[in-house]
Amino acid sequence: MDVFEAVQERRSIRSYQDKPVEREKMEKILEAGRLAPSAKNLEPWHFIAVTDAEKRKALSGGTWAKFLSQSPLVIVACGDKKASPDWYAIDVALAVENMVLTAVSEGLGTCCVGSFNEKGVKAALKVPENFEVLVMIAVGYPSGKLDLSSKLLNIVRTRKSLSEVASEEEFGKRLVPKKITEL
Ligand SMILES: Cc1cc2nc3c(=O)[nH]c(=O)nc-3n(C[C@H](O)[C@H](O)[C@H](O)COP(=O)(O)O)c2cc1C
Structure with a gap:
Protein backbone atom coordinates (compact mmCIF):
# COMPACT_ATOMS: atom_id res chain seq x y z
CA MET A 1 0.00 0.00 0.00
CA ASP A 2 1.50 3.37 -0.94
CA VAL A 3 1.17 6.42 1.27
CA PHE A 4 -1.69 7.98 -0.68
CA GLU A 5 -3.64 4.73 -0.58
CA ALA A 6 -3.23 4.70 3.22
CA VAL A 7 -4.41 8.32 3.34
CA GLN A 8 -7.49 7.42 1.29
CA GLU A 9 -8.26 4.23 3.18
CA ARG A 10 -7.91 5.64 6.69
CA ARG A 11 -11.03 6.37 8.63
CA SER A 12 -11.71 6.54 12.33
CA ILE A 13 -12.39 3.09 13.77
CA ARG A 14 -14.08 2.87 17.15
CA SER A 15 -14.79 -0.85 17.47
CA TYR A 16 -12.05 -3.48 17.52
CA GLN A 17 -11.60 -7.24 17.53
CA ASP A 18 -10.55 -8.77 20.81
CA LYS A 19 -7.11 -9.44 19.41
CA PRO A 20 -3.83 -7.85 20.51
CA VAL A 21 -1.68 -5.79 18.19
CA GLU A 22 1.49 -7.76 17.51
CA ARG A 23 4.56 -6.41 19.28
CA GLU A 24 6.36 -6.06 15.93
CA LYS A 25 3.56 -3.92 14.50
CA MET A 26 3.36 -1.81 17.65
CA GLU A 27 7.08 -1.09 17.47
CA LYS A 28 6.86 -0.28 13.76
CA ILE A 29 4.10 2.25 14.46
CA LEU A 30 6.13 3.89 17.23
CA GLU A 31 9.17 3.91 14.96
CA ALA A 32 7.11 5.85 12.38
CA GLY A 33 6.48 8.44 15.10
CA ARG A 34 10.13 8.59 16.04
CA LEU A 35 11.13 9.29 12.43
CA ALA A 36 8.81 12.29 12.00
CA PRO A 37 10.27 15.71 11.28
CA SER A 38 10.45 18.29 14.07
CA ALA A 39 11.42 21.94 14.27
CA LYS A 40 15.18 22.23 14.87
CA ASN A 41 15.13 18.43 15.12
CA LEU A 42 14.27 18.81 18.81
CA GLU A 43 12.03 15.72 18.81
CA PRO A 44 9.85 17.16 21.59
CA TRP A 45 7.69 14.07 22.03
CA HIS A 46 7.11 10.98 24.03
CA PHE A 47 4.75 8.17 23.07
CA ILE A 48 3.31 5.85 25.70
CA ALA A 49 2.07 2.50 24.39
CA VAL A 50 -0.68 1.31 26.73
CA THR A 51 -2.04 -2.25 26.51
CA ASP A 52 -2.85 -2.91 30.17
CA ALA A 53 -6.64 -3.25 30.53
CA GLU A 54 -6.87 -1.32 33.81
CA LYS A 55 -4.85 1.56 32.41
CA ARG A 56 -6.89 1.65 29.18
CA LYS A 57 -10.02 1.83 31.31
CA ALA A 58 -8.54 4.77 33.18
CA LEU A 59 -7.98 6.52 29.84
CA SER A 60 -11.55 5.96 28.65
CA GLY A 61 -13.34 8.40 30.97
CA GLY A 62 -14.07 11.06 28.33
CA THR A 63 -17.54 11.27 26.80
CA TRP A 64 -16.18 10.36 23.37
CA ALA A 65 -13.50 7.99 24.59
CA LYS A 66 -15.46 5.04 26.00
CA PHE A 67 -14.17 2.69 23.30
CA LEU A 68 -10.59 3.08 24.52
CA SER A 69 -11.24 0.40 27.14
CA GLN A 70 -11.92 -2.03 24.26
CA SER A 71 -9.03 -0.85 22.06
CA PRO A 72 -6.16 -3.35 22.35
CA LEU A 73 -3.55 -0.62 22.12
CA VAL A 74 -3.68 3.05 23.02
CA ILE A 75 -0.77 5.31 22.12
CA VAL A 76 -0.67 8.43 24.23
CA ALA A 77 1.15 11.22 22.41
CA CYS A 78 2.83 13.79 24.65
CA GLY A 79 4.65 16.99 23.71
CA ASP A 80 7.53 18.57 25.60
CA LYS A 81 6.44 22.19 26.10
CA LYS A 82 9.73 23.13 27.70
CA ALA A 83 11.97 21.66 25.00
CA SER A 84 10.14 23.34 22.09
CA PRO A 85 7.52 25.82 23.33
CA ASP A 86 6.58 27.13 19.87
CA TRP A 87 6.48 23.91 17.90
CA TYR A 88 5.79 20.94 20.17
CA ALA A 89 2.14 20.64 19.14
CA ILE A 90 2.75 20.60 15.40
CA ASP A 91 5.72 18.25 15.80
CA VAL A 92 3.63 15.78 17.77
CA ALA A 93 0.80 16.09 15.23
CA LEU A 94 3.20 15.12 12.44
CA ALA A 95 4.40 12.13 14.44
CA VAL A 96 0.79 11.10 15.14
CA GLU A 97 -0.15 11.08 11.46
CA ASN A 98 2.99 9.05 10.64
CA MET A 99 1.84 6.50 13.23
CA VAL A 100 -1.76 6.47 12.03
CA LEU A 101 -0.81 5.89 8.38
CA THR A 102 1.69 3.20 9.32
CA ALA A 103 -1.01 1.44 11.35
CA VAL A 104 -3.36 1.57 8.34
CA SER A 105 -0.67 0.10 6.10
CA GLU A 106 -0.36 -2.78 8.60
CA GLY A 107 -4.08 -3.57 8.31
CA LEU A 108 -4.97 -1.88 11.59
CA GLY A 109 -7.65 0.67 12.41
CA THR A 110 -7.08 3.80 14.48
CA CYS A 111 -8.96 6.68 16.01
CA CYS A 112 -7.47 9.86 17.42
CA VAL A 113 -9.05 10.80 20.73
CA GLY A 114 -9.03 14.24 22.27
CA SER A 115 -11.82 13.58 24.75
CA PHE A 116 -9.91 13.21 28.00
CA ASN A 117 -9.08 14.96 31.20
CA GLU A 118 -5.42 15.83 30.83
CA LYS A 119 -4.73 15.98 34.55
CA GLY A 120 -6.21 12.53 35.03
CA VAL A 121 -4.27 10.99 32.14
CA LYS A 122 -1.02 12.54 33.32
CA ALA A 123 -1.54 11.16 36.80
CA ALA A 124 -2.53 7.68 35.57
CA LEU A 125 0.55 7.39 33.35
CA LYS A 126 3.03 9.38 35.46
CA VAL A 127 3.65 11.94 32.72
CA PRO A 128 6.19 14.59 33.82
CA GLU A 129 5.06 18.19 34.36
CA ASN A 130 6.79 19.65 31.28
CA PHE A 131 4.89 17.32 28.94
CA GLU A 132 1.38 17.98 27.63
CA VAL A 133 -0.82 15.07 26.67
CA LEU A 134 -1.99 16.17 23.22
CA VAL A 135 -3.92 13.25 21.84
CA MET A 136 -4.42 9.52 22.26
CA ILE A 137 -4.56 7.04 19.38
CA ALA A 138 -6.68 3.92 19.65
CA VAL A 139 -5.19 1.08 17.60
CA GLY A 140 -6.52 -2.38 16.82
CA TYR A 141 -7.99 -4.72 14.24
CA PRO A 142 -11.35 -3.31 13.10
CA SER A 143 -14.31 -5.43 14.20
CA GLY A 144 -16.30 -4.32 11.19
CA LYS A 145 -19.12 -3.30 13.54
CA LEU A 146 -20.15 0.32 13.66
C1 LIG B 1 -7.34 15.80 17.30
C2 LIG B 1 -8.51 14.85 17.11
C3 LIG B 1 -9.29 14.53 18.20
C4 LIG B 1 -10.34 13.60 18.05
N1 LIG B 1 -11.05 13.23 19.15
C5 LIG B 1 -11.99 12.27 19.04
C6 LIG B 1 -12.63 11.77 20.21
O1 LIG B 1 -12.37 12.21 21.32
N2 LIG B 1 -13.53 10.77 20.05
C7 LIG B 1 -13.84 10.24 18.82
O2 LIG B 1 -14.65 9.32 18.77
N3 LIG B 1 -13.25 10.70 17.69
C8 LIG B 1 -12.32 11.68 17.76
N4 LIG B 1 -11.66 12.13 16.64
C9 LIG B 1 -11.98 11.55 15.33
C10 LIG B 1 -12.80 12.51 14.45
O3 LIG B 1 -14.12 12.53 14.92
C11 LIG B 1 -12.72 12.04 13.00
O4 LIG B 1 -11.39 12.14 12.56
C12 LIG B 1 -13.61 12.89 12.07
O5 LIG B 1 -14.97 12.70 12.40
C13 LIG B 1 -13.42 12.51 10.60
O6 LIG B 1 -13.71 11.14 10.39
P1 LIG B 1 -12.61 10.15 9.81
O7 LIG B 1 -11.42 10.17 10.77
O8 LIG B 1 -13.26 8.79 9.77
O9 LIG B 1 -12.19 10.64 8.48
C14 LIG B 1 -10.62 13.05 16.77
C15 LIG B 1 -9.83 13.39 15.68
C16 LIG B 1 -8.78 14.27 15.84
C17 LIG B 1 -7.91 14.62 14.65
Missing part, protein backbone atom coordinates in the same frame (compact mmCIF):
# COMPACT_ATOMS: atom_id res chain seq x y z
CA ASP A 147 -20.74 1.80 17.11
CA LEU A 148 -23.33 4.55 17.50
CA SER A 149 -20.94 7.52 17.29
CA SER A 150 -19.31 6.08 14.15
CA LYS A 151 -22.74 5.52 12.60
CA LEU A 152 -23.68 9.13 13.29
CA LEU A 153 -20.31 10.53 12.24
CA ASN A 154 -20.20 8.42 9.07
CA ILE A 155 -23.48 9.95 7.94
CA VAL A 156 -21.79 13.35 8.01
CA ARG A 157 -18.33 12.08 7.04
CA THR A 158 -17.93 14.56 4.26
CA ARG A 159 -14.97 16.63 3.20
CA LYS A 160 -14.90 20.16 1.85
CA SER A 161 -13.94 20.32 -1.82
CA LEU A 162 -10.33 20.99 -2.76
CA SER A 163 -11.21 24.43 -4.13
CA GLU A 164 -12.74 25.35 -0.76
CA VAL A 165 -9.59 24.52 1.15
CA ALA A 166 -6.80 25.29 -1.32
CA SER A 167 -5.78 28.43 -3.19
CA GLU A 168 -3.23 29.12 -5.89
CA GLU A 169 -0.65 31.87 -5.44
CA GLU A 170 -2.64 33.81 -2.82
CA PHE A 171 -5.34 33.16 -0.26
CA GLY A 172 -8.75 33.07 -1.89
CA LYS A 173 -7.63 32.46 -5.49
CA ARG A 174 -9.39 29.15 -5.57
CA LEU A 175 -7.54 26.18 -6.92
CA VAL A 176 -9.65 24.43 -9.53
CA PRO A 177 -8.66 20.76 -9.62
CA LYS A 178 -8.53 18.89 -12.94
CA LYS A 179 -9.83 15.81 -11.18
CA ILE A 180 -12.77 16.07 -8.79
CA THR A 181 -12.68 13.57 -5.92
CA GLU A 182 -15.88 12.10 -4.50
CA LEU A 183 -15.57 12.45 -0.73
Whole structure:
Protein backbone atom coordinates (compact mmCIF):
# COMPACT_ATOMS: atom_id res chain seq x y z
CA MET A 1 0.00 0.00 0.00
CA ASP A 2 1.50 3.37 -0.94
CA VAL A 3 1.17 6.42 1.27
CA PHE A 4 -1.69 7.98 -0.68
CA GLU A 5 -3.64 4.73 -0.58
CA ALA A 6 -3.23 4.70 3.22
CA VAL A 7 -4.41 8.32 3.34
CA GLN A 8 -7.49 7.42 1.29
CA GLU A 9 -8.26 4.23 3.18
CA ARG A 10 -7.91 5.64 6.69
CA ARG A 11 -11.03 6.37 8.63
CA SER A 12 -11.71 6.54 12.33
CA ILE A 13 -12.39 3.09 13.77
CA ARG A 14 -14.08 2.87 17.15
CA SER A 15 -14.79 -0.85 17.47
CA TYR A 16 -12.05 -3.48 17.52
CA GLN A 17 -11.60 -7.24 17.53
CA ASP A 18 -10.55 -8.77 20.81
CA LYS A 19 -7.11 -9.44 19.41
CA PRO A 20 -3.83 -7.85 20.51
CA VAL A 21 -1.68 -5.79 18.19
CA GLU A 22 1.49 -7.76 17.51
CA ARG A 23 4.56 -6.41 19.28
CA GLU A 24 6.36 -6.06 15.93
CA LYS A 25 3.56 -3.92 14.50
CA MET A 26 3.36 -1.81 17.65
CA GLU A 27 7.08 -1.09 17.47
CA LYS A 28 6.86 -0.28 13.76
CA ILE A 29 4.10 2.25 14.46
CA LEU A 30 6.13 3.89 17.23
CA GLU A 31 9.17 3.91 14.96
CA ALA A 32 7.11 5.85 12.38
CA GLY A 33 6.48 8.44 15.10
CA ARG A 34 10.13 8.59 16.04
CA LEU A 35 11.13 9.29 12.43
CA ALA A 36 8.81 12.29 12.00
CA PRO A 37 10.27 15.71 11.28
CA SER A 38 10.45 18.29 14.07
CA ALA A 39 11.42 21.94 14.27
CA LYS A 40 15.18 22.23 14.87
CA ASN A 41 15.13 18.43 15.12
CA LEU A 42 14.27 18.81 18.81
CA GLU A 43 12.03 15.72 18.81
CA PRO A 44 9.85 17.16 21.59
CA TRP A 45 7.69 14.07 22.03
CA HIS A 46 7.11 10.98 24.03
CA PHE A 47 4.75 8.17 23.07
CA ILE A 48 3.31 5.85 25.70
CA ALA A 49 2.07 2.50 24.39
CA VAL A 50 -0.68 1.31 26.73
CA THR A 51 -2.04 -2.25 26.51
CA ASP A 52 -2.85 -2.91 30.17
CA ALA A 53 -6.64 -3.25 30.53
CA GLU A 54 -6.87 -1.32 33.81
CA LYS A 55 -4.85 1.56 32.41
CA ARG A 56 -6.89 1.65 29.18
CA LYS A 57 -10.02 1.83 31.31
CA ALA A 58 -8.54 4.77 33.18
CA LEU A 59 -7.98 6.52 29.84
CA SER A 60 -11.55 5.96 28.65
CA GLY A 61 -13.34 8.40 30.97
CA GLY A 62 -14.07 11.06 28.33
CA THR A 63 -17.54 11.27 26.80
CA TRP A 64 -16.18 10.36 23.37
CA ALA A 65 -13.50 7.99 24.59
CA LYS A 66 -15.46 5.04 26.00
CA PHE A 67 -14.17 2.69 23.30
CA LEU A 68 -10.59 3.08 24.52
CA SER A 69 -11.24 0.40 27.14
CA GLN A 70 -11.92 -2.03 24.26
CA SER A 71 -9.03 -0.85 22.06
CA PRO A 72 -6.16 -3.35 22.35
CA LEU A 73 -3.55 -0.62 22.12
CA VAL A 74 -3.68 3.05 23.02
CA ILE A 75 -0.77 5.31 22.12
CA VAL A 76 -0.67 8.43 24.23
CA ALA A 77 1.15 11.22 22.41
CA CYS A 78 2.83 13.79 24.65
CA GLY A 79 4.65 16.99 23.71
CA ASP A 80 7.53 18.57 25.60
CA LYS A 81 6.44 22.19 26.10
CA LYS A 82 9.73 23.13 27.70
CA ALA A 83 11.97 21.66 25.00
CA SER A 84 10.14 23.34 22.09
CA PRO A 85 7.52 25.82 23.33
CA ASP A 86 6.58 27.13 19.87
CA TRP A 87 6.48 23.91 17.90
CA TYR A 88 5.79 20.94 20.17
CA ALA A 89 2.14 20.64 19.14
CA ILE A 90 2.75 20.60 15.40
CA ASP A 91 5.72 18.25 15.80
CA VAL A 92 3.63 15.78 17.77
CA ALA A 93 0.80 16.09 15.23
CA LEU A 94 3.20 15.12 12.44
CA ALA A 95 4.40 12.13 14.44
CA VAL A 96 0.79 11.10 15.14
CA GLU A 97 -0.15 11.08 11.46
CA ASN A 98 2.99 9.05 10.64
CA MET A 99 1.84 6.50 13.23
CA VAL A 100 -1.76 6.47 12.03
CA LEU A 101 -0.81 5.89 8.38
CA THR A 102 1.69 3.20 9.32
CA ALA A 103 -1.01 1.44 11.35
CA VAL A 104 -3.36 1.57 8.34
CA SER A 105 -0.67 0.10 6.10
CA GLU A 106 -0.36 -2.78 8.60
CA GLY A 107 -4.08 -3.57 8.31
CA LEU A 108 -4.97 -1.88 11.59
CA GLY A 109 -7.65 0.67 12.41
CA THR A 110 -7.08 3.80 14.48
CA CYS A 111 -8.96 6.68 16.01
CA CYS A 112 -7.47 9.86 17.42
CA VAL A 113 -9.05 10.80 20.73
CA GLY A 114 -9.03 14.24 22.27
CA SER A 115 -11.82 13.58 24.75
CA PHE A 116 -9.91 13.21 28.00
CA ASN A 117 -9.08 14.96 31.20
CA GLU A 118 -5.42 15.83 30.83
CA LYS A 119 -4.73 15.98 34.55
CA GLY A 120 -6.21 12.53 35.03
CA VAL A 121 -4.27 10.99 32.14
CA LYS A 122 -1.02 12.54 33.32
CA ALA A 123 -1.54 11.16 36.80
CA ALA A 124 -2.53 7.68 35.57
CA LEU A 125 0.55 7.39 33.35
CA LYS A 126 3.03 9.38 35.46
CA VAL A 127 3.65 11.94 32.72
CA PRO A 128 6.19 14.59 33.82
CA GLU A 129 5.06 18.19 34.36
CA ASN A 130 6.79 19.65 31.28
CA PHE A 131 4.89 17.32 28.94
CA GLU A 132 1.38 17.98 27.63
CA VAL A 133 -0.82 15.07 26.67
CA LEU A 134 -1.99 16.17 23.22
CA VAL A 135 -3.92 13.25 21.84
CA MET A 136 -4.42 9.52 22.26
CA ILE A 137 -4.56 7.04 19.38
CA ALA A 138 -6.68 3.92 19.65
CA VAL A 139 -5.19 1.08 17.60
CA GLY A 140 -6.52 -2.38 16.82
CA TYR A 141 -7.99 -4.72 14.24
CA PRO A 142 -11.35 -3.31 13.10
CA SER A 143 -14.31 -5.43 14.20
CA GLY A 144 -16.30 -4.32 11.19
CA LYS A 145 -19.12 -3.30 13.54
CA LEU A 146 -20.15 0.32 13.66
CA ASP A 147 -20.74 1.80 17.11
CA LEU A 148 -23.33 4.55 17.50
CA SER A 149 -20.94 7.52 17.29
CA SER A 150 -19.31 6.08 14.15
CA LYS A 151 -22.74 5.52 12.60
CA LEU A 152 -23.68 9.13 13.29
CA LEU A 153 -20.31 10.53 12.24
CA ASN A 154 -20.20 8.42 9.07
CA ILE A 155 -23.48 9.95 7.94
CA VAL A 156 -21.79 13.35 8.01
CA ARG A 157 -18.33 12.08 7.04
CA THR A 158 -17.93 14.56 4.26
CA ARG A 159 -14.97 16.63 3.20
CA LYS A 160 -14.90 20.16 1.85
CA SER A 161 -13.94 20.32 -1.82
CA LEU A 162 -10.33 20.99 -2.76
CA SER A 163 -11.21 24.43 -4.13
CA GLU A 164 -12.74 25.35 -0.76
CA VAL A 165 -9.59 24.52 1.15
CA ALA A 166 -6.80 25.29 -1.32
CA SER A 167 -5.78 28.43 -3.19
CA GLU A 168 -3.23 29.12 -5.89
CA GLU A 169 -0.65 31.87 -5.44
CA GLU A 170 -2.64 33.81 -2.82
CA PHE A 171 -5.34 33.16 -0.26
CA GLY A 172 -8.75 33.07 -1.89
CA LYS A 173 -7.63 32.46 -5.49
CA ARG A 174 -9.39 29.15 -5.57
CA LEU A 175 -7.54 26.18 -6.92
CA VAL A 176 -9.65 24.43 -9.53
CA PRO A 177 -8.66 20.76 -9.62
CA LYS A 178 -8.53 18.89 -12.94
CA LYS A 179 -9.83 15.81 -11.18
CA ILE A 180 -12.77 16.07 -8.79
CA THR A 181 -12.68 13.57 -5.92
CA GLU A 182 -15.88 12.10 -4.50
CA LEU A 183 -15.57 12.45 -0.73
C1 LIG B 1 -7.34 15.80 17.30
C2 LIG B 1 -8.51 14.85 17.11
C3 LIG B 1 -9.29 14.53 18.20
C4 LIG B 1 -10.34 13.60 18.05
N1 LIG B 1 -11.05 13.23 19.15
C5 LIG B 1 -11.99 12.27 19.04
C6 LIG B 1 -12.63 11.77 20.21
O1 LIG B 1 -12.37 12.21 21.32
N2 LIG B 1 -13.53 10.77 20.05
C7 LIG B 1 -13.84 10.24 18.82
O2 LIG B 1 -14.65 9.32 18.77
N3 LIG B 1 -13.25 10.70 17.69
C8 LIG B 1 -12.32 11.68 17.76
N4 LIG B 1 -11.66 12.13 16.64
C9 LIG B 1 -11.98 11.55 15.33
C10 LIG B 1 -12.80 12.51 14.45
O3 LIG B 1 -14.12 12.53 14.92
C11 LIG B 1 -12.72 12.04 13.00
O4 LIG B 1 -11.39 12.14 12.56
C12 LIG B 1 -13.61 12.89 12.07
O5 LIG B 1 -14.97 12.70 12.40
C13 LIG B 1 -13.42 12.51 10.60
O6 LIG B 1 -13.71 11.14 10.39
P1 LIG B 1 -12.61 10.15 9.81
O7 LIG B 1 -11.42 10.17 10.77
O8 LIG B 1 -13.26 8.79 9.77
O9 LIG B 1 -12.19 10.64 8.48
C14 LIG B 1 -10.62 13.05 16.77
C15 LIG B 1 -9.83 13.39 15.68
C16 LIG B 1 -8.78 14.27 15.84
C17 LIG B 1 -7.91 14.62 14.65
